[in-house]
Amino acid sequence: MSYDIFLGCVIPARLPFLEASGRKVFEKLGIKLNDIEGFSCCPDPTGIEQIDHKTWLTMGARNLSLSKRGNGSIISFCSGCVETLKGVNYFMNKDNKVKDEINKILKKIGKNYDGKTNVKHFAEVLYENLNKVKENIVKPLEGFKVAIHYGCHYLRPSEIINWDDPFDPITIDEIIKTLGAESIDYDLKMECCGNPVEKSDMDLSLLMIDNKFKSIQQSGANCVALVCPACFQQFDFKQRELNKKNNSNYKIPIFYLSELVALAFGYKPEELGLKFHRVQPKTLLESLQFSAKI
């Protein structure tokens, strides 16, 4: 099995440690990730799409046209990229006029897109290979009480994402349980993290994540797992900001799903670059007997 890896912007250019764990996990699973030259920004469904749908479609279609389409087409570690690429497929395949219009533009650079590149989120591929994941676990994540944050764009709009239930999802819960960790339910589990509104109202964005943290603290969880780099920044970067602003004392370690899988596969925290997290997971990892020379 092999996929073309679409990295997008936030992960490789700001949070490369998330990419490191992702690549390690898929290597261990024997699923090859092909690096393709020439991808641009997906572009951002909460940014560029909101101001210029046609530019969003055009750049997205150009990216999709670059896939060499091994047996698995495109995989991405980012929920935003997945939403964009699945969305571009949706709009182009729904209306031939749109497809013709975009291809007329792509022709200027000698490209064409037929609407047939399949796109998958990395968590989708992990879920499909849950047995393989299980076989590779050498250090079950005992004691990890995980508050899962699915994030909006992993699930919705369901007509475009076409994966898991938009309000009552199970896939990441199943993966977390397979790793030997516990999934802790919390009141605001399905709420938006607030990252996209940071572009227009920072206070509102902070309020949204503050509410999530309060709910997570009440739940008894000792860490968070998520699958989107925008959510990761919101959860990991904003704790210090909130602590300064509100005199709160949040120190909730935030993990990317791929980092938790990698830890269960026996990778050491220092191999994964966990030291680059703003909220250091060191104390938690040590308390759970994960060597943490980070």
Add this chain to the structure above:
Amino acid sequence: MSVINFKLRNQVIKHNASLSYCYQCSTCSGGCPVALLTQGKYNPRKIIEMAILGLQNKLIKEPNSSIWLCSTCQKCVELCPQKVELTEIFTLLKNKIFEDGKVPEAFLLQGQAILDSGIAIPYSKAIISRREKLGLPEIKTAPIKEIKLLLKETNFENKILKGSK
């Protein structure tokens, strides 16, 4: 003053016919996390109502339009009993505001980065060396000439220039 502009309404319906299914039940606003936290300053039902009436001045011309507070969480789209595609309709309206040159600065900055480099976040020296330390490959992104050509075709470049003025 609110002036009803059916041209705008018809443009929205032509783009997305689901606008006309709305019967103003407010399920969207009831399920919206931003409506709850802003005490209704952001109110998706109301934006749809304004689109049905074609209130161009309020929707497009007013600075600091509340429409930018949408978090694009897409809950409203899932919840709507009439299958109104709210987020798609809001996207069209925001696109029109962009054409008019009035979007929050963060959107323009992202747009400018795409114009300059084809990616939203340029690779800094520190990140390139961190990538090396993590054993990650060098990333070869899109030829900027290709991207610039496409963005000229979609008129994106001019719209960013207009917004930055």
